[in-house]
Amino acid sequence: MSDASGAGASIAGHLVLVGLMGAGKSAVGRRVAAVLGRRFVDLDEEIERRESCSVPDIFAGLGEQAFRDREQWALADLLELREPLVIATGGGTVLRWSNREAMREHGTVVWLRANADTLIERVGDGEGRPLLAGDAAATIERLVEERRKLYAAAGHHVVDVDLLTPEEATQAVIGAARSDAVLEADGE
Numbered sequence: 075m076s077d078a079s080g081a082g083a084s085i086a087g088h089l090v091l092v093g094l095m096g097a098g099k100s101a102v103g104r105r106v107a108a109v110l111g112r113r114f115v116d117l118d119e120e121i122e123r124r125e126s127c128s129v130p131d132i133f134a135g136l137g138e139q140a141f142r143d144r145e146q147w148a149l150a151d152l153l154e155l156r157e158p159l160v161i162a163t164g165g166g167t168v169l170r171w172s173n174r175e176a177m178r179e180h181g182t183v184v185w186l187r188a189n190a191d192t193l194i195e196r197v198g199d200g201e202g203r204p205l206l207a208g209d210a211a212a213t214i215e216r217l218v219e220e221r222r223k224l225y226a227a228a229g230h231h232v233v234d235v236d237l238l239t240p241e242e243a244t245q246a247v248i249g250a251a252r253s254d255a256v257l258e259a260d261g262e
């Protein structure tokens with residue numbers, strides 16, 4: 075198959091997408107998986123399947139740290155699979171150092187970077203996202219600042235998605251994952 079993403083260089087291990095809520099990890103990940111012929115796994119959905127419980131209900135019933143434990147376990151199990159996957163992580167998966175290390179070790183990690191205005195527009199009132207209860211816009215602005223360095227530390231590559239359609243972001247992710255360029259430590 076010819077594809078617009080250029081070089082046929084292979085993508086090492088799992089292709090893992092990181093970034094804040096609203097960056098498009100799941101929508102773009104699904105498309106990337108279809109182009110590459112890989113299975114797509116959304117980490118939040120995987121946790122919900124394993125726990126037979128929704129993410130908001132896990133937060134409400136067990137608390138955030140219990141959710142983070144389940145997120146870490148599910149991620150570790152996925153990364154151990156030999157079949158190369160496309161994985162869309164949750165926005166907070168980068169919070170734990172062990173997750174960042176494991177993603178980098180077992181995959182090619184692409185950070186979908188977006189500015190706060192883009193994310194605020196996309197998440198709306200934050201429905202279904204427990205961390206965005208209350209003032210979703212203010213929380214997004216805070217998280218953009220708080221987590222920037224964590225996404226930069228996790229990612230091998232960065233794609234700025236603000237001006238991209240889902241199709242363009244898909245090709246940009248594949249191109250980035252196949253390229254030799256690596257992200258500077260501060261993500262700038």
Ligand code: S3P
Pocket residue numbers: 093094095096099118129163164165166167202203204205
């Ligand atoms: C979270 C992001 C969510 C989900 C949970 C916590 C976060 O995933 O994992 O609500 O801490 O940023 P999405 O980024 O897919 O919305």
